[in-house]
Amino acid sequence: MAKLPVLIGRRLGQLLPIIVFATFVVFALLQFVPGDPAVTLAGDYASKERIEEIRQQYGFDRPLLVQYGVWLLHAVRGDLGNSLLSSAPVFDLILQRLPNTILIASYALVLAAMIGIPLGVLAATRIGSRVDTFVTSVASLGVALPSFWLAILLIVTFSLQARWFPATGARAFNVDPRGALQHATLPAIALATGVIAELARQTRSALIEVLNSQYVRTLRAKGLGPFAILWKHGLRNVSVTLLTLLGLQVNRLFSGAVVIEAVFAIPGAGSLVAYSAINKDFPVVQGVVLVLVTIVILVNLIVDVLNALLDPRVAEA
Amino acid sequence: MTIELAAPSLPRRSRRATIWRWARNDLRAVLSLSYLGLLVIVSLFAWLIAPYSPVEQNVAQLLVPPSAEHWLGTDDLGRDVLSRLIWGAPNSLYASSLAVSVAIVLGVPVGLVIGFLGGWIDEVASRFIDALLSFPPIVLAIAVTGVLGIGLTNAMLSVGFVFAPVLARLVRAQTLVVKNALYVDAARGFGASTAHIIVRHIVPNAIQPVIVQVTLMLAIALLAEASLSFLALGVQPPAASWGGMLARAYNYIEIAPEQMYAPGMAILLTALAFNALGESMRVALDPTMKRR
Numbered sequence: 001m002a003k004l005p006v007l008i009g010r011r012l013g014q015l016l017p018i019i020v021f022a023t024f025v026v027f028a029l030l031q032f033v034p035g036d037p038a039v040t041l042a043g044d045y046a047s048k049e050r051i052e053e054i055r056q057q058y059g060f061d062r063p064l065l066v067q068y069g070v071w072l073l074h075a076v077r078g079d080l081g082n083s084l085l086s087s088a089p090v091f092d093l094i095l096q097r098l099p100n101t102i103l104i105a106s107y108a109l110v111l112a113a114m115i116g117i118p119l120g121v122l123a124a125t126r127i128g129s130r131v132d133t134f135v136t137s138v139a140s141l142g143v144a145l146p147s148f149w150l151a152i153l154l155i156v157t158f159s160l161q162a163r164w165f166p167a168t169g170a171r172a173f174n175v176d177p178r179g180a181l182q183h184a185t186l187p188a189i190a191l192a193t194g195v196i197a198e199l200a201r202q203t204r205s206a207l208i209e210v211l212n213s214q215y216v217r218t219l220r221a222k223g224l225g226p227f228a229i230l231w232k233h234g235l236r237n238v239s240v241t242l243l244t245l246l247g248l249q250v251n252r253l254f255s256g257a258v259v260i261e262a263v264f265a266i267p268g269a270g271s272l273v274a275y276s277a278i279n280k281d282f283p284v285v286q287g288v289v290l291v292l293v294t295i296v297i298l299v300n301l302i303v304d305v306l307n308a309l310l311d312p313r314v315a316e317a
Numbered sequence: 318m319t320i321e322l323a324a325p326s327l328p329r330r331s332r333r334a335t336i337w338r339w340a341r342n343d344l345r346a347v348l349s350l351s352y353l354g355l356l357v358i359v360s361l362f363a364w365l366i367a368p369y370s371p372v373e374q375n376v377a378q379l380l381v382p383p384s385a386e387h388w389l390g391t392d393d394l395g396r397d398v399l400s401r402l403i404w405g406a407p408n409s410l411y412a413s414s415l416a417v418s419v420a421i422v423l424g425v426p427v428g429l430v431i432g433f434l435g436g437w438i439d440e441v442a443s444r445f446i447d448a449l450l451s452f453p454p455i456v457l458a459i460a461v462t463g464v465l466g467i468g469l470t471n472a473m474l475s476v477g478f479v480f481a482p483v484l485a486r487l488v489r490a491q492t493l494v495v496k497n498a499l500y501v502d503a504a505r506g507f508g509a510s511t512a513h514i515i516v517r518h519i520v521p522n523a524i525q526p527v528i529v530q531v532t533l534m535l536a537i538a539l540l541a542e543a544s545l546s547f548l549a550l551g552v553q554p555p556a557a558s559w560g561g562m563l564a565r566a567y568n569y570i571e572i573a574p575e576q577m578y579a580p581g582m583a584i585l586l587t588a589l590a591f592n593a594l595g596e597s598m599r600v601a602l603d604p605t606m607k608r609r
Binding site: 017018019021022025029030032033034140141143144145146147148149152153155156160251252254255256258259262263270273274276277278280282285286288289292293296297300 | 571
């Protein structure tokens with residue numbers, strides 16, 4: 001097996017074009033704003049001189065690829081421009097709000113893994129049973145359930161009636177961990193439901209495939225018990241699939257966070273992007289998209305490396 | 318062994334018989350098709366069915382609970398909830414079909430072409446598709462909507478753009494499989510043109526998983542529309558949408574909690590119906606699945 005740094009280097013090499021394309025897509029977003037970007041950025045009632053100044057300042061008079069290069073250089077150094085609404089640096093705005101999003105997203109991911117994967121295993125080992133039917137039906141329901149509606153129902157039941165959890169807002173995890181988790185619980189449940197359903201389904205079908213394979217049949221013929229087959233062979237062989245699946249859920253969680261943060265009035269990256277899009281604050285929109293897509297790509301890199309450590313066959317691919 | 322099963326020249330009659338048998342055996346498919354058919358009828362005749370105008374306000378009757386006069390009550394502006402629910406149906410169906418059509422128009426040809434051509438074009442395009450797939454879909458859709466201008470049509474164009482790479486990747490994979498199948502080699506050996514091969518062999522054989530994916534995508538598009546309308550980025554007031562109704566109901570949740578059940582159920586049932594239909598078609602169209 002290749003050494004870890006070599007492996008990471010090779011994966012980064014494969015990811016590099018993806019990162020370049022993704023950042024170019026983010027950069028190109030602003031290019032499609034109808035009309036002259038300088039006029040848009042200058043806002044209403046700007047003088048001709050001001051517009052010309054902005055055009056020079058932002059380099060809109062330079063070729064597109066040069067603009068992209070300059071933008072990327074600034075972005076790498078953490079300079080994502082300023083908000084058109086508050087004129088605060090975009091990077092600072094994101095840094096303030098990102099922790100709230102990461103908290104509910106990772107909370108939801110842990111919940112989803114802890115519930116979804118066991119449900120899938122339970123169903124796969126009892127195909128056609130009542131348990132299987134139950135898990136499959138619940139999963140279909142979970143996939144179709146609008147998460148923001150579930151969020152409202154959770155607020156009505158557990159905040160307004162039972163008063164177990166606060167209905168809205170967020171606390172900083174490093175200041176008040178208990179309060180932060182309390183505030184994040186209902187949002188995380190609402191966010192996790194779709195992911196639980198997805199994980200349960202995929203775990204079920206991946207495990208069924210392994211348990212039906214030739215070598216498991218051989219093991220069974222050898223007289224190995226069902227428990228040993230499941231733990232030593234079944235789950236070990238689906239672990240790579242599961243890890244990849246978990247990694248893929250990250251961008252689903254970020255998507256869901258946009259609406260969930262709106263419902264729970266959480267000042268996070270998702271509510272920031274929605275608010276900024278409505279108010280045409282494009283540098284902020286661009287910045288949030290860039291940061292989120294970078295996180296998604298990095299998570300997938302980590303998943304790739306972990307997969308290679310788990311399964312030497314992946315490392316050679 | 319599956320080569321004969323996947324052969325393109327199944328006689329018409331047997332295919333029709335397959336579909337018929339599927340409908341007879343699959344209660345789930347029949348139920349979801351009936352529900353969706355009903356929804357289409359409600360959408361087409363909303364102006365006839367809705368008891369009140371969906372936008373007419375009545376300040377004398379704000380947030381009235383369900384009654385004989387207003388079956389689902391009235392909202393915070395005194396508008397009839399049932400009428401708004403009915404008028405939300407055409408908007409939802411329009412939104413999901415628009416997004417999915419955009420995804421088909423953009424994604425399918427790209428997938429066919431890069432899968433068929435292969436080589437560096439495929440390499441570059443596939444990396445580009447991978448890059449697009451690493452964006453959180455709703456976040457990208459919101460960003461594109463912001464740029465295009467807020468409104469239902471723009472929002473769904475954005476969602477379609479975000480879905481397109483999913484279809485492109487699927488069609489590319491299918492094309493690769495079919496392209497190297499023996500019968501395509503045979504057709505080529507008989508001197509068939511590229512266009513003939515694509516139209517007569519690749520499209521019919523690659524289409525089945527696409528149909529399944531497209532049906533499942535209708536559900537995701539519906540949920541995306543509801544989310545965007547909830548955030549005021551989709552259907553614009555005073556027009557009715559299920560997501561928008563939930564956003565309003567949420568503001569009056571402590572006074573009139575019953576307001577949020579109907580629109581949520583409408584979204585859930587419609588998404589369930591699309592998903593159930595997609596799953597049924599997956600089973601019915603998959604040649605490797607055992608027929609009952």
